[in-house]
Amino acid sequence: MSTEAPTLYQFPISHYCEKARWSLDAKGVSYRLKNVIPGIHILVLKRIAGTRTVPVLVDGPTTITDSTAIAVYLDRTYPGPRLVPEGEAERARALELDGYFNRMAGESVRRWLYGELLKEGSGNAAAAMFAAYPAPVRAIGKLLAPRIEKELRRMYRINEDSVDQGRKDVLEAAQRLEDETGGDPARYLVGSSMTLADITAASTLAAIVSPPESPYASEPGSISRAVAEVRRSIRERPAGKWVMERYRRDRPSARS
Numbered sequence: 650m651s652t653e654a655p656t657l658y659q660f661p662i663s664h665y666c667e668k669a670r671w672s673l674d675a676k677g678v679s680y681r682l683k684n685v686i687p688g689i690h691i692l693v694l695k696r697i698a699g700t701r702t703v704p705v706l707v708d709g710p711t712t713i714t715d716s717t718a719i720a721v722y723l724d725r726t727y728p729g730p731r732l733v734p735e736g737e738a739e740r741a742r743a744l745e746l747d748g749y750f751n752r753m754a755g756e757s758v759r760r761w762l763y764g765e766l767l768k769e770g771s772g773n774a775a776a777a778m779f780a781a782y783p784a785p786v787r788a789i790g791k792l793l794a795p796r797i798e799k800e801l802r803r804m805y806r807i808n809e810d811s812v813d814q815g816r817k818d819v820l821e822a823a824q825r826l827e828d829e830t831g832g833d834p835a836r837y838l839v840g841s842s843m844t845l846a847d848i849t850a851a852s853t854l855a856a857i858v859s860p861p862e863s864p865y866a867s868e869p870g871s872i873s874r875a876v877a878e879v880r881r882s883i884r885e886r887p888a889g890k891w892v893m894e895r896y897r898r899d900r901p902s903a904r905s
């Protein structure tokens with residue numbers, strides 16, 4: 650543990666960064682946020698962490714480069730409620746669910762949301778990525794939009810089939826959430842209190858459900874019509890109610 654507050658390098662829109670912010674908040678750790686600029690982020694992150702993805706947590710001499718690793722590090726280093734339970738079986742279950750929602754909801758939500766925005770016209774996906782930055786940075790985003798959107802398609806393997814599969818996978822993740830919680834919005838995924846599994850499921854699905862306490866409430870940029878339709882139906886389902894409830898009850902101090 651360093652005497653200076655740790656710094657979280659992030660994209661405000663990224664759900665993996667929301668997961669890291671939530672983990673820090675749940676542990677009661679104060680931290681500074683540094684927004685890196687999409688496109689230019691690769692240079693910055695390579696230098697400080699040897700990676701190209703956010704979130705990155707820098708805590709004194711320690712640099713951690715993955716949202717799950719950040720949660721594990723916080724448990725090891727800071728007091729406060731455990732994010733990953735200590736008991737063997739519960740720990741294994743929390744990490745399995747974290748991995749599942751990271752992949753099945755995290756990657757699919759991203760592919761589907763960006764894919765639908767790209768379908769609706771050029772510039773929309775880049776505008777969503779830059780929506781939370783100050784005006785001069787948004788102007789850079791507008792200039793870089795064609796290159797950024799080309800890179801988005803390449804990086805997240807966005808094409809017609811994968812976007813459609815993304816939507817199906819999001820719905821499958823919503824179904825698993827309902828199966829695991831018995832459709833009860835009050836129930837946690839592991840044991841009787843919040844763990845990393847809940848943080849991961851709620852933060853990766855938040856961009857679809859758009860809880861008022863989440864960074865996705867004010868809809869950075871815009872969402873596509875196709876996603877807006879699913880948002881309406883998922884909010885009526887236990888999975889949507891569960892995500893809303895996690896934010897309402899367990900995410901009082903959200904920053905973005």
Ligand SMILES: N[C@@H](CCC(=O)N[C@@H](CS)C(=O)NCC(=O)O)C(=O)O
Nearest residue numbers: 663664665701702703704715716717
């Ligand atoms: N497994 C990583 C995934 C992080 C990730 O994919 N971050 C994306 C933003 S959502 C990113 O930084 N993309 C930029 C790039 O790959 O250049 C984690 O959980 O932290």
